[in-house]
Amino acid sequence: MFSLHNIRRIKSETEIIQIVADNGRSLFRVTGTLKDNKNIAYAAMENDLYAFLYISNRLKQDDEIMSYVLERIFRLLASGNSEHIDFVQKTFLPHMDKSCKSLLVNLMKRDGMLFQFLRSKYLACYSLALLAVKQNARAIKFVHKPIYEYKTLARIAIEGDYNAAKEVVDQRAWENEQLIERAFKMKNLLRNCAKFTDISIISCDDEEDSE
16 A cells, blocks of 8 residues: 655655556655656646646656646636636646746747736736737736836737727826827828828827817
8 A cells, every 4th residue: 555655765656656646746745756757747647737736847848748738728728617627727827837937838829818827926927928918918907017018018919909908908008009009090191192292280189179
């Protein structure tokens, strides 16, 4: 009978697999090269996907492991089971640290709205926020302000989905983008006219009054 109390002393791959297959999170107690064993990692994650957090940093970058975890995550989210969804959103994603950065990058590329469930320090991470906003403009709602280059993110969100971004972009950044939008309108007007003299130049204030 295997016990979690003596798991640190076990050196057999077969024995460890039996333990983690029954309790994936027991991988936390595994030490040495066994934590870097792919067979053990799969056995643990098959039982409990949370075990991904306990595998070696090398395995966290492994393409096959990455694909497996991504597939499991989106399968759980699409299951319609509230427990499965809560596990991903409230338990799994919030506990990912810098060793999981590669997985987080791939997640943001596939579903930017998952950005909101990351631990707070990542909500101010420009590189992850950029990927999330490019994938889904609404993700900018969850970006912590102040963040480096927030206005750049705002512009990307607006260009990606104008209507969605208008609802969630910070007001100051939105006002800045409105000025940019006016500039684009004038640029297009210039481009469409045969001669510059065909254009009636009016100020922004006059334009608003005429509306």
